[in-house]
Amino acid sequence: MTEGTQVFLLPISTSDSTKEPLSTVTSQAQDSSLSANRLVTEKQQEEAEWESISRLLVTRGFKPLCLVKGANLRDFIVFDKQSSQRMRQAFKTLMEETTRQQSMIQELIETNQQLKSELQLEQNRAAHQEQRANDLQQIMDSVKCKIGELEDESLNRVCQEQNRIKDLQKEYKTLQMKCQHYKKKQMEQEETIASLQKEIRRFAKEEEERVITQKRLFTHLCRRVPHSVLDKQ
Numbered sequence: 001m002t003e004g005t006q007v008f009l010l011p012i013s014t015s016d017s018t019k020e021p022l023s024t025v026t027s028q029a030q031d032s033s034l035s036a037n038r039l040v041t042e043k044q045q046e047e048a049e050w051e052s053i054s055r056l057l058v059t060r061g062f063k064p065l066c067l068v069k070g071a072n073l074r075d076f077i078v079f080d081k082q083s084s085q086r087m088r089q090a091f092k093t094l095m096e097e098t099t100r101q102q103s104m105i106q107e108l109i110e111t112n113q114q115l116k117s118e119l120q121l122e123q124n125r126a127a128h129q130e131q132r133a134n135d136l137q138q139i140m141d142s143v144k145c146k147i148g149e150l151e152d153e154s155l156n157r158v159c160q161e162q163n164r165i166k167d168l169q170k171e172y173k174t175l176q177m178k179c180q181h182y183k184k185k186q187m188e189q190e191e192t193i194a195s196l197q198k199e200i201r202r203f204a205k206e207e208e209e210r211v212i213t214q215k216r217l218f219t220h221l222c223r224r225v226p227h228s229v230l231d232k233q
Helices: 022-059 081-223
Strands: 007-009 065-067
Parallel strands (some): 007 065
C-alpha cells in the first residue's frame, strides 16, 4: 500500500458454499468449474468498472483507487456485491453529474464571455454613436451660427436696400417735381417763343410795310423835279 492512495477497495461478491455428497463429484465439478469461470468473469468486469471509476476520479483531480488482491483483509473494509455495485453506480452518477455541471459551468463561462464581448461591442458602438452625435451637434451648432450670421447679413442688406429704395423714391419724387417744373418752364418758354415769333412776324410785316411805304415815297420823290439842294438830298 502506497502513501498516495486515497481509497482501498476489495470488491468481493459473497455467496453461500454448500457441501455435496461424494456420489455427485463429477457433476459438481462441472458446476463448480462453470461457477468459477462466471465468478472470474464477474470479478474481471467489476475490476474493470472500478478501474474506469478510478480513471474518472484522476481526471477530476482526485487520487486513484487501488484494487488489492491476495492481501490480509484486516487492513481493509470489504463490501458485498450489491454494495459494491451501488457504490460504483453512485460514483458514476456523481461523475456524470460533475461532468454535466462542469459542462454547464463551461457553457456559462462561454456565455459570459460572449455577453462581455457583446457588451463591449455595444459599449463601443454606443461610444461611436455618442461621438457621432457630438460631431453632428457641433455641425448643427456651426450651421445655426452660420444661419444666424446669414440672417443678420440678409437683414442688414434688406434694411440697406429699403433705405436705398426710400432714397431712390425721394430722388424720384424730386426728379418728378423738377421735371414738372422744367415742363412748366418749357411751356412758358414755348409760350414766350410763340409770343416772340408773333411779335417778330408783326415786326416783319410792319417792316415790310414800312419798306414798301419808303419805296413808294422814294419813287414819288424821285418823280418830283428837284428844285433845291434839300429836295435832291
